[in-house]
Amino acid sequence: MSDTYEPRTVETAAQDFWKRTHAFEVREDASKPKFYCLSMLPYPSGALHMGHVRNYTIGDVISRFQRMQGRNVLQPMGWDAFGLPAENAAIKHNTAPAKWTRSNIEHMRGQFARMGFAYDWSREFATCDPDYYVHEQRMFVRLFEKGLAYRKNSVVNWDPVDQTVLANEQVIDGRGWRTGALVEKREIPQWFLKITDYAQELLDGLDTLPGWPDAVKTMQRNWIGRSEGLEIRFDVADSDVSLTVFTTRPDTLMGATYVAVAAEHPLAMQAAKDNAKLAEFIETCRQGGTSEAELETQEKRGMDTGLEVVHPLTGETLPIWVANFVLMGYGTGAVMAVPGHDERDHEFAQQYGLPIKMVVVDAGVVDALRELQHDLAAGVGADPLRNALRGTHTDAYDANTAVRVVESFEHRVLNEAAFTEYGTLVNSGDFDGLDFQGAFDAIAAKLEADGRGARKVNWRLRDWGVSRQRYWGCPIPIVYCPTCDAVPVPEDQLPVVLPEDVAFTGVKSPIKADPEWRKTTCPKCGGPAERETDTFDTFMESSWYYARYTSPGAATQVDGRADYWLPVDQYIGGIEHAILHLLYFRFYHKLLRDAGLVTSDEPATRLLCQGMVVADTFYREQDDGSRHWFNPAEVAVQRDEKGHVTGAVLAADGRPVRIGGTEKMSKSKNNGVDPQVMIDKYGADTVRLFSMFAAPPEQSLEWNEAGVEGMARFLRRFWREVATHVAQPDHPEVDPAALDGAQKDLRRQLHETIRKVGDDYGRRQSFNTAIAALMELLNHVGKFGDMSDQGRAVRHEVLQTMVLLLNPITPHTSHALWQLLGHAETLIEDQPWPAVDEDALKRDAVTLAVQVNGKLRGTVEVAVDAPREDIERLAQDLPGVQAFTEGKTVRKVIVVPGKIVNIVVG
């Protein structure tokens, strides 16, 4: 073993040992507590990137730490192999998606091993393996039979030039990314899973997950969006049809001045039949993409249909408008508009000159009304606003003030902005004077009695559309028969295998282009039929992979082994998955449970969402105004003597480049740092150490090579310290009773560090502070020059313990140093975690901060058990304190034991 740190040698040796001994392959073992640590499975894009390094290092640190805590740790890895990038690569490089994907997996598996991740590779799979997706197809058939999978029309982004469906990310500023054509909305039949049947359970389940970040739970709650309201039927005037709207604000019903329907709403279509202008408008509503962000930010446009509805309370007629912000797919495709009390309706009404009514006022207005109308003591009268404004008053001054309050409020609502808060009803006939809940109940009761309305719980959450018009995905196991309609493929005919040896040159799916592949016979009637050529959303595969890892080789989706391992004890992945993936993941777990395959209600008990990896960006403006981005590796940053950044130049030509800020590593900004280069240069442990040290896990991490060098320096110093120590003569055991002051101090710091590191790895998941504590300890042991017997003994205890404490983060280095310290080659994860010696933590004296009026004026060293009076006296006697208390009265002295003394003077 060398005296200097050689990462490559050390890492190869440790990795060989782990591989040779199958160190991380695990089985169910009832004698040990289990720990299932799972990192989100990667898309095999071709090369390890820094986001992977970070995600998987966090998972590996937790896994190794938990194993050192005596748990039976499962940490698996696999590949989210279906998806759009393989199709794009196929077009670009003229290679089949399957071949491209599988060769990427080969390469990345090697990179993962080079990082030293402690995976049980015996459980590996790729989601594009028919052995994997056959179970997904079976589950879908089961859901179809249960009525949880169904088909309906829904809208997609349509590129009219390529004649293809586009993903939202392929729509840029309303145009197709490849063709530049204006994207249109098009309705096509698609398959859906009834996640809304589970909406309440998905909402309630969040309360059973204390180990999930509050931000994620809040986002999921808002996404599910439970709201209680009223469904109200409006009859269309001079006709026998009606339309239904849902509102959470029935208290504002008297302020409804129009209703708005989606462009695809049957009433709109009907009105457009003999109205060419309206038909044209509806046509323009088809333009643009389908994403919510785009719909919500587009200019709000509408047109009168000429049709009218009857207000269910007043009998007045209200116009029906078509509006581009109302969508057929969401809710009923129609909304009642209350411009006085809804921002969007207000904006729309002002734009088109539609009437605005004020029917809710705030407490200040109510007070003013009371003043104006003495007979309102028992509540607000029939038309209090109008009555009040023309009423007679005895006190002219008060009346004027009150009138001004009412008028200015009304002016604001009618002309400036909607009043959207809850308040008291006015201008609402019988409902005047009621508050939100009173008005809700009264109006609901009235409409229910009239058969025009019903209370309803509405969900923002929509059913999960799982159809994709793409080739590289799991085929949907359905056959279309002219007589039997949609028929699921029988179990014994599954899997429906996706052909992999295909030419993928254009935009069209090869299985859609191939007339032979789809030909089949109907499983029901035996007649000629056609297969579904859509494939599943790739979220389908990533929604249940965690369960499959527990049951490798099982003939069913999972088997009894799942009961041992599930739920996942620690799940780790990017915050960008906070809603979609994590909601589908929870939903699918409930589907597995209801199919009798798992017994828990939630798939994962603890969740860690790590931040992004970011880096500086550099560019030069091109002649055409576009930007050419340079990789940080090609650029030299210039600084002044104080360290301020003054500029940057391209290393190749020495000419300046512009600094574009710190952004998420991406191809488009060319600011990605290749982990492979870093591993080759510094070793995996240094890369792991930096990615855990540079930022807390949930924050974004800025890659900075100088920082990486600092980590390499730390590991070299640690190595040297151990090597120097083992060259010393043998030492006796530590005898706590025989230690002098400095030896005691070092030993106390060691045990404080053991306590902190364990807490930071386990409870806090604050790895950066754990590393900082270990660095501090190394700084101290480096200055500890005591070569006596007990000095060497304490140093040995410190260094050997540090090897164990660092092992989760830098396992290769620890593996080597453990041997350097005289142990046989072994798996450090099987060593017990160091125990804190409570006696070593004891102190005799503590330092208290002394403040005068909250400002620090000195410190005082006192015995741990010093009485309060002594502390107060010592603090007040400090010269630095007296300078500020002299000539003033001490009003109060606050003593927080072990922390602070605050002397309040005045």
Add this chain to the structure above:
RNA sequence: GCCGAAGUGGCGGAACUGGUAGACGCGACGGACUCAAAAUCCGUUUCUGGAAACAGAGUGGGGGUUCGAUUCCCCCCUUCGGCACCA
């Protein structure tokens, strides 16, 4: 537009339950070693004033609660993540 985060020295960050703001690392500066460089080691490093002692200011901005606020409350600004077909 809606939902969720974040903002602290030149930089990344620490301060865990309201109690000494800036731990740890990077960078910068000074020094030692060296023929020299690299590496390594030692020291300084929030800002302003001051030779120093020391004083004042300071955690995105504005207000509030408290003996005491990076931490709690209200308003605002900026940046980032998600918005259902990127994964």
